[in-house]
Amino acid sequence: MEYGNRYDISKKVSFIGLFLNVILSVIKVIVGFLFKSKALVADGxxxxxxxxxxxxxxxxxxxxxxPPDEEHPYGHGKAESIGTKLLGIILIMTGFALAKSTVNNIISARIDIPGQQVLWVAIISIVVKELLYQYTVRIGKKIESKALIADAHHHRSDAISSIAALIGAAGARMGYPILDPIAGLIVAIFIIKVGFEILLDAIDELMDAVPSQGKMQRIKKQVSDLENVIKVGDIKLRAYGPRLFVDLAVVVPDDLTVVEGHQVSVKVQDEIKKVHPSVKEVLVHIDPESVSEDK
Known part of the structure; x- marks a missing residue:
């Protein structure tokens, strides 16, 4: 998928998410404060x-x-990982701030009974955020955007926190007022957990962790079946946003000429890119069989 088109699709999804989140956050915070629900305020x-x-x-x-330039020859794909990392940090900070506030309320015994309006707002939030999650994660997978997929999981975490707010408010209205701040604390802990998961995933990509063991094995099998390829040696994959860069060693017969070895290299590159469209660049090291055995 072309990068310009990919950005246009992401922009459309993001603006829909922004519009709905602004409306929901304002409603939840206002209703939570007016009708005394700590859980709904946390959710807001x-x-x-x-x-x-x-x-x-x-x-x-x-x-x-x-596109790539002189200072960034591999392109700017890592920007998505950096954005995902910032997203995780925001979630963690938000979760800890909400947890601190909720714990203080429980300790000081400032516990109120939420109004019925809290229940309706929580239900609306659950439905809207789950639909937004389904829409965003589908598009994120389609355009292979980890940042968009991470944002989709943020929407899902919001839906789950709204469920906790609903349970807490309902329990408080049924005679168990402690359930509302407890639900707020659960929401905060869940936010922290999701934040750490997103952060660790982004750190893995920034440190060039293997993006897919399964894909690496499929590439190795695919190249091993090509003509004049005796075996595939060392193989590495690294991700730059939606793009993959492959670095592998291919063992060929000793009697191949330089031109024939080059033809094998080109064939390996073409086959990998044909089967795996997300692969941007393939670096092939050609090793003669006798040299490979000596290593």
Whole structure:
């Protein structure tokens, strides 16, 4: 998929998410404060962090779609990983702030009974955020955007936190007022957990962790079946946003000429790119069989 088209699709999805999150966050925070639900207030601030994360995703994808230049010969795909990392940090900070506030309320015994309006707002939020998750994750997978997929999981975490807010408010209205702040604490812990998962995934990509063991094995099998390829030696994969870069060693017969060895290299590159469209560049090292055996 062309990068310009990819950015346009991401921009459309992100603006839809921004619009809905702004409305939901304002409604949840206002209703939570007016009708005394700590859980819904926590959920509202979670939605506010959604607004920030969507903006980061949009900006990082815009940067990542820029072509390679002299200072960035591999392109700008890492911008998505950086954006995803910032998203995880925002979630963690939001979760800890909400947890601290909720714990203080429980300790000081400032516990109120939420109004019935809290229940309806939580239900609406659950439905809207789950639909937004389904839409965003589908598009994210289609255009192979880790940042957009991470943002989709942020939407899902918001839906789950709304479920906790609903249970807490309903329990409080049924005679168990402690359930509302406890639900707020559960929401905060869940936000922290999701934030750490997103952060660790982004760190893995920034450190060039293997993006897919399964894909690496498929590439190795595919290349091994080519003519004049005795075996595939060392193989490495690294991700730059949606693009993959492959570095592998191919063992060939000793009697091949330099030209024939070059033809094998070109064939390996073409076959990998044909079967795996996300692969941007393939670096092939040609090793004669006798030299390979000596290593």
């Amino acid at each position: 601030f979670h939605s506010i962090s959604d607004v920030a994360s969507t903006a980061i995703v949009l900006f990082s994808i815009k940067i990542s779609q820029q």
